[in-house]
Amino acid sequence: MDLRKRARKRLPNFAFEYLDGGAGGADNGIARNWGAFDAIEMIPRYGKVITPPPTDCTLFGKAYSAPVGVSPIGGPSTAFPGAERYLAAAAQTARIPYTLGVLSAITIEEAAKIAPDVLWLQLYRFAKNEHKIGMDLVKRAAAAGVNALVLTWDTPVRTTRPREVKSGIMNPFRLNNRLRLDAISSPPWLLSMMKNGIPKFVSLRPYMDGNASLAEAAAFMRREQGGAFTWDEIARYRDAWNGPLVIKGVLHPADADRAVSLGIDGLMITNHGGRQIDALPASIDALPAIAQQVDGRVTIIVDSGVRSGIDVARCLALGADAAFAGKAFLWSLGALGERGPAHMIDLLKDELSSTLGQLGCATIDELRKVKVRHPGAYTLADFVREM
Numbered sequence: 001m002d003l004r005k006r007a008r009k010r011l012p013n014f015a016f017e018y019l020d021g022g023a024g025g026a027d028n029g030i031a032r033n034w035g036a037f038d039a040i041e042m043i044p045r046y047g048k049v050i051t052p053p054p055t056d057c058t059l060f061g062k063a064y065s066a067p068v069g070v071s072p073i074g075g076p077s078t079a080f081p082g083a084e085r086y087l088a089a090a091a092q093t094a095r096i097p098y099t100l101g102v103l104s105a106i107t108i109e110e111a112a113k114i115a116p117d118v119l120w121l122q123l124y125r126f127a128k129n130e131h132k133i134g135m136d137l138v139k140r141a142a143a144a145g146v147n148a149l150v151l152t153w154d155t156p157v158r159t160t161r162p163r164e165v166k167s168g169i170m171n172p173f174r175l176n177n178r179l180r181l182d183a184i185s186s187p188p189w190l191l192s193m194m195k196n197g198i199p200k201f202v203s204l205r206p207y208m209d210g211n212a213s214l215a216e217a218a219a220f221m222r223r224e225q226g227g228a229f230t231w232d233e234i235a236r237y238r239d240a241w242n243g244p245l246v247i248k249g250v251l252h253p254a255d256a257d258r259a260v261s262l263g264i265d266g267l268m269i270t271n272h273g274g275r276q277i278d279a280l281p282a283s284i285d286a287l288p289a290i291a292q293q294v295d296g297r298v299t300i301i302v303d304s305g306v307r308s309g310i311d312v313a314r315c316l317a318l319g320a321d322a323a324f325a326g327k328a329f330l331w332s333l334g335a336l337g338e339r340g341p342a343h344m345i346d347l348l349k350d351e352l353s354s355t356l357g358q359l360g361c362a363t364i365d366e367l368r369k370v371k372v373r374h375p376g377a378y379t380l381a382d383f384v385r386e387m
C-alpha cells in the first residue's frame with residue numbers, strides 16, 4: 001500500500017484515477033475485496049525445522065517460479081506508458097505468468113518476443129461477422145506461442161467509473177488542455193511516454209485504421225466489442241484453441257460447473273477488481289464454494305484485492321492454484337517506474353515464502369492443510385436452490 005501512496009504522488013491525476021478507481025463512486029467493491037482478505041486468519045503449526053520454503057509451482061503443465069501472476073489490464077500504458085513491455089519483461093525474468101490484455105499498446109507478437117515462456121493472452125468478445133476478429137486473434141495467439149488464452153466474461157455491459165469520468169479521461173476520451181497539463185505535472189509519466197510513444201491499441205491494428213487516435217480506437221471498441229461470451233461461444237473458442245483455456249469472471253458455482261463441462265482448463269474467480277459493479281462478493285469469499293464444486297477438475301486462479309504474499313497464501317489455503325493481481329502491479333509502475341514490476345514480484349514471492357515458513361508449511365501444497373477461519377465465505381449450501 002506504500003507503493004499505492006507513492007504512485008498517487010508521482011502519476012498524473014488521470015492516470016492514477018484510471019488505474020485505481022472502481023465502479024460505483026465510493027469504491028465499496030474494492031474495499032470489500034481488501035477487507036475480505038484481511039479478515040481471513042490462518043493458524044500456524046510449530047515443532048519442525050523449516051528452511052525458507054520454495055514457491056515453485058506448475059500451471060497447465062508449465063513450471064513457474066511462484067503461483068503469482070499479472071492479471072490482464074486494458075490500456076495499462078495510460079496508467080504508465082510502456083507498462084506492457086515492463087510487465088512482460090519482469091514476468092519473463094521472474095518466470096511468472098503475464099496476461100497481456102487485448103487492449104494493449106504492444107502487439108501480441110511483440111509481447112511473445114519479450115515474454116515467450118510466460119505470455120498468456122486475454123480476449124474480450126468481438127462477436128461481429130461470426131467472431132471474425134476474435135477467431136483471428138486466436139490464430140495469432142497460437143502462431144505467437146501464447147501459453148494460455150483467457151476469455152473475459154464479466155463485462156456483459158459497459159460500466160461507469162466515476163473517478164475516471166471526474167479525472168477527464170473517459171466518456172468520451174478527448175486529449176484536452178486539462179489532460180495535457182496533468183501529464184506535464186508528472187515527469188516520470190512524461191519521460192516514459194517520450195520513450196515508449198503515445199499509447200495506441202496496436203494489438204487491434206489489423207482490424208482498424210493504423211493511425212487511429214485514441215478517441216477513434218475507443219469508438220472502434222464500442223462498435224466491435226461487447227457482451228459476455230455465451231455458452232455456445234465458449235464451446236466455439238474451446239474448439240478453435242488447442243492450448244489451455246481460462247474463463248475469467250466466474251463467481252457462481254453453477255457457472256463454474258457448466259464451464260468445466262465444456263472442457264475449459266481454468267477458471268479465474270474475480271470481480272474485475274471491483275471495477276464493474278460495486279455489489280459483487282469479494283472473489284476470495286466466492287472461492288470456497290467454487291473450489292468445492294469444481295473439486296480439482298480444473299486450475300483455479302483468484303484475483304481482486306491481492307496485495308501481498310499473505311493474500312496469495314490465503315488464496316492457496318482456500319483451494320486456489322494461483323493468485324493474480326492487477327492494480328498492485330500498476331501501483332509498482334507508478335511508484336518506481338520501469339523497475340516497479342520486478343520489485344512487486346520479489347515482494348509477493350518473498351512474502352509468500354516467509355508466510356509458508358511462519359505457518360509451518362515446507363511447500364505451497366501444505367497450505368491446503370492449514371486451518372483457516374474465513375468469516376465471509378460463501379458455501380455450496382448458499383446456492384442449493386439454484387444448482
Ligand SMILES: Cc1cc2nc3c(=O)[nH]c(=O)nc-3n(C[C@H](O)[C@H](O)[C@H](O)COP(=O)(O)O)c2cc1C
Nearest residue numbers: 019071072073074101152272273304305325326327
Ligand atoms: C486499469 C485496469 C484495467 C483493466 N482492464 C482489464 C481488461 O482489459 N480485461 C480484463 O479481463 N480485466 C481487466 N482488468 C481487471 C484485472 O484483470 C483484474 O481482474 C483486477 O485488476 C484484479 O483486481 P486487483 O486490481 O485488485 O488486483 C483491469 C484492471 C485494471 C486495474
